[in-house]
Structure formats: structure tokens, C-alpha cells
Amino acid sequence: MCVGKINYLFCSDEYVYDANVKFLNHDTYTDIITFDTVEGDSVSGDIMISIDRVGENAKQFAVGFEEELHRVVIHGVLHLLGFKDKLDADAALMRQKENESLELLKTMNC
Numbered sequence: 001m002c003v004g005k006i007n008y009l010f011c012s013d014e015y016v017y018d019a020n021v022k023f024l025n026h027d028t029y030t031d032i033i034t035f036d037t038v039e040g041d042s043v044s045g046d047i048m049i050s051i052d053r054v055g056e057n058a059k060q061f062a063v064g065f066e067e068e069l070h071r072v073v074i075h076g077v078l079h080l081l082g083f084k085d086k087l088d089a090d091a092a093l094m095r096q097k098e099n100e101s102l103e104l105l106k107t108m109n110c
Contacts, residue, residue, distance in 0.1 A: 001041050001042070001043055001081070002041060002042055002043070003042070003043055004037075004038070004039070004042035004043055004044030005037075005044045006043070006044060006045055006046075006047065006077070006080070007045075007046045007047065008047050008049060008073070008076075009046065009047070009048045009049070010049050010051050011048060011049070011050060011051065012050065012051070012052055013029055013050045013052035013053055015048070015050070016029070016030060016031075016032075016033060016048050016049070016050040016053070017029050017030075017050075019033055019048055020033055023035075029050070029053060030050065030053065031049065031050050031053035031054055031057055031072050032047065032048065032049050032050070032072050032075055032076050033047070033048045034046075034047050034048075034075075034076045034079040034080060035047070035048075036079065036080055038080060043077075043080050043081060044080070045076070045079075045080045047073070047076035047077075047080075049069075049072055049073070049076070054068050054069050054072055055068075057072075067102065070102060070105060071098050071102060074097075074098050074101045074102065075094065075098055078094055078097050078098065078101075083097060
């Protein structure tokens with residue numbers, strides 16, 4: 001696989017909520033929505049991230065805002081790579097991959 005075009009839109013809770021209702025018929029707030037536009041072996045997509053929700057999650061999980069933002073960015077890319085998180089086992093694997101990626105960032109001093 002190669003990296004294609006990945007667009008990030010950082011926005012408010014309300015903006016992401018409206019998109020969640022409009023495009024996915026989900027009447028819930030969420031920190032991220034990933035729209036997969038992968039074609040062939042090129043990983044591409046649009047990723048909407050609620051900065052409001054990232055801040056709330058950081059407080060809830062007692063981590064820094066930047067660490068939580070990195071986790072959410074990684075989460076979106078993992079979705080583009082085909083990882084799912086609806087089933088418990090899939091969510092556990094997704095969390096494992098997020099943690100591995102966060103550790104890699106730390107070793108790179110990012």
C-alpha cells in the first residue's frame with residue numbers, strides 16, 4: 001500500500017455531529033468520522049475530528065490534549081487501513097495498534 005491523499009478537518013462537536021447524522025444516520029456525538037476514499041493500493045480519505053470531543057476525552061482519560069489528538073489521528077488512519085472497531089475484539093485490536101503507534105511517535109520525539 002502507498003499513501004494517497006488524506007485530508008483532515010478539525011472542527012467543532014456540532015459540525016461533526018451534523019455530519020454523523022447526515023452521512024451515517026448516527027444521532028450521536030463522536031470524536032472522529034472517517035470517510036474512506038481508498039482506490040487500489042493507495043490509502044486515501046477524509047477524516048473529520050472534533051477538537052471539542054478530543055479535549056473532553058483527554059480530560060476523561062487523564063491524558064494530555066496532544067496525546068489524545070495523536071490517538072484520534074492514528075485511529076482515523078487505521079480505519080483507512082481497514083481496521084474496524086464495532087465488535088469488542090476489533091476495538092481491542094484497534095486500541096493495541098493505536099498504542100503501538102503512539103509509542104513509535106514517542107521514540108521519534110514527535
